Amino acid sequence: MRHLLLGNEAIAYGALSAGVAVAAGYPGTPSSEIIETLLEYRDRFVQWASNEKTAVEIAYGAALAGARALAAMKHVGLNVAADPLHSAAYTGVVGGFLIVTADDPNMWSSQNEQDTRWYGLQSYIPVLEPSDPQEAFKMAKEGLMLSEALEHPVILRSVTRVSHVRAPVVVEPPAPPKFGKFARNVERYVLVPQNARRRKAEVLRRWDSFADLSSRFLSIEGDGEVVVVASGVGYLYAVEALERLRVKAAVVKVGMPVPLPKKLADVGAGEVVVVEEGDPVVEMQLRAMGVKTRGKIDGFFPKIGELTLRSVVEGISKALGLGVRLPDPPTPPLQPPPRPPYLCPGCPHMGTFYAFKIASAGQKVIWSGDIGCYTLGINTGQQDLATHMGSSLGLGMGIAVADREKLVVATVGDSTFYHAALPQLIDLKTKKVPLVLVVMDNEYTAMTGGQPSPSRSVPAERLAEAVGVKHYVIDPADLKRSVEIAKAAVADAKSGEPVVVVSRRPCTLEALRHARRSGFKPPKFYVVADKCRSCGICYNVLKCYAIAKLPDGKAWIDPSLCSGCSMCAQVCPYDAIKPTEPEKVGKWLELWSQA
Amino acid sequence: MVTSVVIVGVGGQGVMTLARWLGRAAMAAGYDVKIAEVHGLSQRGGSVEVHVRLGDRVYGPVVSEGDADYVVAMEALEALRAFRYIGGNTVLVVNKRVIQIPGRYLDPEQVYKALQTYKNLRLVPAFDIAMKIGDPIYENSVLLGYLAKLLGVDERVDWLDERNRRAFDEGRRLASGDLQPSASSMAS
Numbered sequence: 001m002r003h004l005l006l007g008n009e010a011i012a013y014g015a016l017s018a019g020v021a022v023a024a025g026y027p028g029t030p031s032s033e034i035i036e037t038l039l040e041y042r043d044r045f046v047q048w049a050s051n052e053k054t055a056v057e058i059a060y061g062a063a064l065a066g067a068r069a070l071a072a073m074k075h076v077g078l079n080v081a082a083d084p085l086h087s088a089a090y091t092g093v094v095g096g097f098l099i100v101t102a103d104d105p106n107m108w109s110s111q112n113e114q115d116t117r118w119y120g121l122q123s124y125i126p127v128l129e130p131s132d133p134q135e136a137f138k139m140a141k142e143g144l145m146l147s148e149a150l151e152h153p154v155i156l157r158s159v160t161r162v163s164h165v166r167a168p169v170v171v172e173p174p175a176p177p178k179f180g181k182f183a184r185n186v187e188r189y190v191l192v193p194q195n196a197r198r199r200k201a202e203v204l205r206r207w208d209s210f211a212d213l214s215s216r217f218l219s220i221e222g223d224g225e226v227v228v229v230a231s232g233v234g235y236l237y238a239v240e241a242l243e244r245l246r247v248k249a250a251v252v253k254v255g256m257p258v259p260l261p262k263k264l265a266d267v268g269a270g271e272v273v274v275v276e277e278g279d280p281v282v283e284m285q286l287r288a289m290g291v292k293t294r295g296k297i298d299g300f301f302p303k304i305g306e307l308t309l310r311s312v313v314e315g316i317s318k319a320l321g322l323g324v325r326l327p328d329p330p331t332p333p334l335q336p337p338p339r340p341p342y343l344c345p346g347c348p349h350m351g352t353f354y355a356f357k358i359a360s361a362g363q364k365v366i367w368s369g370d371i372g373c374y375t376l377g378i379n380t381g382q383q384d385l386a387t388h389m390g391s392s393l394g395l396g397m398g399i400a401v402a403d404r405e406k407l408v409v410a411t412v413g414d415s416t417f418y419h420a421a422l423p424q425l426i427d428l429k430t431k432k433v434p435l436v437l438v439v440m441d442n443e444y445t446a447m448t449g450g451q452p453s454p455s456r457s458v459p460a461e462r463l464a465e466a467v468g469v470k471h472y473v474i475d476p477a478d479l480k481r482s483v484e485i486a487k488a489a490v491a492d493a494k495s496g497e498p499v500v501v502v503s504r505r506p507c508t509l510e511a512l513r514h515a516r517r518s519g520f521k522p523p524k525f526y527v528v529a530d531k532c533r534s535c536g537i538c539y540n541v542l543k544c545y546a547i548a549k550l551p552d553g554k555a556w557i558d559p560s561l562c563s564g565c566s567m568c569a570q571v572c573p574y575d576a577i578k579p580t581e582p583e584k585v586g587k588w589l590e591l592w593s594q595a
Numbered sequence: 596m597v598t599s600v601v602i603v604g605v606g607g608q609g610v611m612t613l614a615r616w617l618g619r620a621a622m623a624a625g626y627d628v629k630i631a632e633v634h635g636l637s638q639r640g641g642s643v644e645v646h647v648r649l650g651d652r653v654y655g656p657v658v659s660e661g662d663a664d665y666v667v668a669m670e671a672l673e674a675l676r677a678f679r680y681i682g683g684n685t686v687l688v689v690n691k692r693v694i695q696i697p698g699r700y701l702d703p704e705q706v707y708k709a710l711q712t713y714k715n716l717r718l719v720p721a722f723d724i725a726m727k728i729g730d731p732i733y734e735n736s737v738l739l740g741y742l743a744k745l746l747g748v749d750e751r752v753d754w755l756d757e758r759n760r761r762a763f764d765e766g767r768r769l770a771s772g773d774l775q776p777s778a779s780s781m782a783s
């Protein structure tokens with residue numbers, strides 16, 4: 001039976017058919033659906049972890065105990081887990097240990113590009129690279145079995161165009177989960193220097209043998225004067241581009257790009273065209289083997305972003321000297337203004353940003369941001385940096401001690417708070433850095449599709465209390481009170497004391513889903529045109545996405561977007577914004593807070 | 596032969612669902628399919644873009660600029676933004692609706708007029724039909740019906756509930772020309 005599956009779902013089914021028993025991950029686009037799919041299988045231990053390091057450790061530990069285990073994350077997440085990853089190659093495993101990372105070339109939803117295959121080279125862990133969902137299924141299954149057979153971790157590198165592509169996939173049914181039993185082996189598992197040195201020699205010995213193994217994942221299609229070596233999605237673009245260009249070529253499809261099989265040293269006597277997504281990882285290895293290549297290194301294909309059919313057609317054309325250039329795309333008859341992503345209408349973060357904007361008016365503020373929905377505070381001018389998970393408090397502390405004139409307001413979401421800010425919170429206390437840490441707690445990891453965050457079982461204010469940092473809790477839908485408390489927090493920080501404000505209200509999208517399920521139709525708000533004086537506070541300062549500015553400057557609320565949060569009505573100084581069904585407002589806010 | 600469809604819209608409109616349903620319909624009709632969620636966050640409000648390719652054997656999941664057979668826009672400003680996918684004979688299907696961009700206001704009539712300079716435009720009142728059925732969420736089913744009819748994959752669409760089915764049939768009827776909306780006759 002063929003199912004129309006997302007690459008990530010196919011990965012999950014592949015792991016299930018290999019009998020995966022333990023899986024852990026941290027959500028991140030484009031990887032999240034792997035764990036989400038596995039979560040449906042209650043006969044196994046499947047969990048979201050508080051960060052990628054924990055996720056990798058859980059899977060690694062399980063595999064040491066002989067279980068078949070998987071850890072899933074996005075590329076940048078692997079950096080967080082890099083420490084246990086490297087040791088995993090040294091100890092090896094007993095069961096299967098598959099590390100799945102989804103790279104995001106072109107940074108559709110990431111702060112940097114990163115090619116996970118380097119981690120394979122650096123940590124001596126073989127890397128599999130599927131080109132489409134069907135192969136993703138197959139390689140997830142084979143990767144897990146292979147890992148167990150080799151007693152060595154295996155990485156499965158996906159990219160956006162595999163993880164987030166849906167295609168017909170033939171799946172096999174799940175196999176029963178394979179748990180295990182831990183057997184002590186101190187010389188292998190305790191990496192004190194003398195043991196680690198021995199293990200390094202073992203790792204290198206294994207590494208050499210992996211090169212032969214990677215031949216299994218090699219296939220050659222077609223023939224011709226021209227040789228194209230392609231890896232992952234590069235293969236799909238290469239086949240299509242060659243068809244377009246009507247070039248007959250031998251296409252060498254590489255399924256395990258790290259390490260490359262030794263026999264690739266004798267592909268093509270002339271120059272080989274290399275098509276791969278990300279960095280020239282295959283190309284560099286080929287060059288090291290003495291193969292002459294044309295790929296990314298000399299600029300035949302772009303070094304930035306994703307491959308596209310256009311860039312591959314033009315790249316192959318350049319490499320072969322065909323002189324093909326595709327026509328420029330047409331331009332629209334009217335240039336539409338950009339539509340940057342905004343906070344959702346009624347997003348609780350909208351209220352939090354508003355409260356702190358008002359409370360800190362007249363001060364020199366650095367908005368030390370972080371990675372998540374609330375990075376969209378960039379639209380209200382309230383994100384001055386956002387570089388990695390945990391940058392808010394981490395970099396914020398550095399800025400606060402370096403620049404003592406400005407007030408640092410660090411904004412972090414709940415999921416990121418548990419992921420990265422807990423050790424930082426301890427530093428905040430012990431170093432007594434005066435700043436405001438705002439935990440924007442919407443109780444979900446909303447940016448990646450609404451995974452639960454630890455916020456309900458481990459409220460952030462409890463942690464602040466345990467650490468001994470002054471703290472407040474606000475409901476951002478109550479703007480008046482939120483502004484008052486935000487003012488108090490700003491005053492605390494100005495007086496030299498670190499302070500935490502937990503702003504709590506569930507994600508709007510989750511609340512709306514909750515309402516739909518319980519058959520409740522939320523109220524909407526509308527602008528009484530006669531009363532509106534075009535002051536712009538609702539659409540310029542609060543910046544609710546549902547509120548449009550009409551040509552005369554008056555506000556207009558799009559009823560199909562309004563989620564009935566009431567914040568606009570609270571900020572309008574002329575009482576021009578009203579609910580359509582006033583009796584429903586209180587009930588809705590109540591229902592919302594239980595979402 | 597591969598048919599390439601680019602579907603665009605605004606986050607929250609159900610662009611992904613429309614693409615997925617189209618893919619299901621195509622698969623039911625015996626095609627190989629690839630659906631690429633090209634761009635769009637899970638939040639509401641941003642531009643969303645999904646590519647659907649169907650045929651006997653589909654390689655690349657992503658449609659190149661100038662290469663689409665169909666561009667389907669659930670919102671008119673996004674139709675303008677998707678113009679780069681239009682090639683010689685592309686059919687441009689646009690839901691007659693403008694979702695304003697915060698802080699800017701564009702006169703919808705002006706937007707439709709600009710779109711009408713393109714010869715192969717089909718302006719479809721999917722939003723109006725959805726509102727008549729009772730909820731804006733049905734607009735993607737109207738467009739699904741319309742598109743499935745154009746692509747000849749409208750036969751085995753059996754997973755829709757009653758109201759979505761009604762919307763689907765309305766779209767299908769529009770595409771077969773049973774019901775000629777004034778807007779699309781103006782366009783041709």
Ligand code: SF4
Pocket residue numbers: 345346524525544545546547557561562563564565566567568569
């Ligand atoms: S009530 Fe006002 S602020 Fe809230 S979503 Fe509706 S328009 Fe936006």
Ligand code: SF4
Pocket residue numbers: 527531532533534535536537538539553554555571572573574575576577
């Ligand atoms: S805040 Fe009130 S008066 Fe000001 S633009 Fe909005 S609706 Fe009009």
